[in-house]
Amino acid sequence: MSLSGKTAVVTGAGRGIGLAYCRRLAADGANVVALDVNDPAEALAALTGPGEKVGQVCDLARPEQIEAAAAAVLERFGRCDILVNNAAIFPTTDLETVTLQVWRRVQAVNVEAMLLLAQAFVPGMKAAGWGRIVNTGSANTLLQTRDLAYVTSKGTVHALTRALANELGESGITVNAIAPSVxxxxxxxxxxxxxxxxxxxxxxxxxxxxxxxxxSVPDDLGDALGFLVSDAAGFITGQVLHVDGGLTRTGA
Structure with a gap:
């Protein structure tokens, strides 16, 4: 399932799941642009594959940095074919202690950045008649997890995934989410x-x-991503794929 000639943008790409996503996309031949709040250059050096590997520092809580990062991608590659929204923050919060400042930062990074990046890159996907957007959700939305801001944000990610899929299906763009557990x-x-x-x-x-x-290890998620961004998954959209070893098998 070659991604040769495709350009992928991955957020939260400096380590963990995000780096596993980059590793899979690069191995499948895509140009990979890794966005992270910390410089991801060292992590990218270990990637294999024929495409370009570009790292860029970007704080997703700051819309001006998102705009600058997206502009740099479009200037260098012309468009983004595959958008992987993985970055998230997860401070421990509950109703009694959460502050509005913390709540808004969680929503900004975990949800609003997805909207802004989609607005930046979807026009190019529409023009090409092909695009893939994959968001990282969470199995915690189906579990008795007490982490108010984070769980709320991930529930919104799942809803945003379905809403974008409804809107973009006729443009050749699929939108799905991968929901890991721990x-x-x-x-x-x-x-x-x-x-x-x-x-x-x-x-x-x-x-x-x-x-x-x-x-669960990061490459479990990378393998799922490799399928969802391929042409083999061209008839799959609006889905939240729980890659969790069967943890949420009884969930709705």
Missing amino acids: VATEGFAGRSRAAGSSAQDVLARVSSMQTIKRA
Whole structure:
């Protein structure tokens, strides 16, 4: 499933799931533009594949930086064929303690950036008659997770995915979401330490509730992405694909 000649933009691409997405897209032949709040250049150096690998620092909470990053992509490549909205922040919040400032930053990064990037890149996809948008959602929307701002944002991501699919289907553009559960990444390990818990214990507990009894790794998501952006998935749109080892198999 070659992506030769296609240009992909991935947010939150410096490590973890985002880097796995970049790795898969690059291996399949796409030009890859990695956006991250930290410089992703070092991570991109390890990617293989014939396409270009470009890293750019971008704080998705700042619309002017999104606009500048999108303009740079269009100037260099002419259009974005594949938009992968992966970046997210997840401060622990509840109703009693969440501030409006924190709430708005979570929505800005996790949701509003998707809207702004779609507005920037969809015109080129429409002109080409082909495009793929894949958003990273979350299995937490179907679980009893108490993290108010994050879970709300991911529920909105799922709704935005379906709304965009409704709007763009006749333009040759598919819009889907990949919803992981807990994934063994550096970021998850760091958050676990900060919360005073063991990442391995959490992964083991989640794995025990899955049909497939092992921890999820970033390449599980990368493999799903490789399918969704290919021509083989051209009749799939508006879907939230739960890649979680069967954790949410009873969810609606």
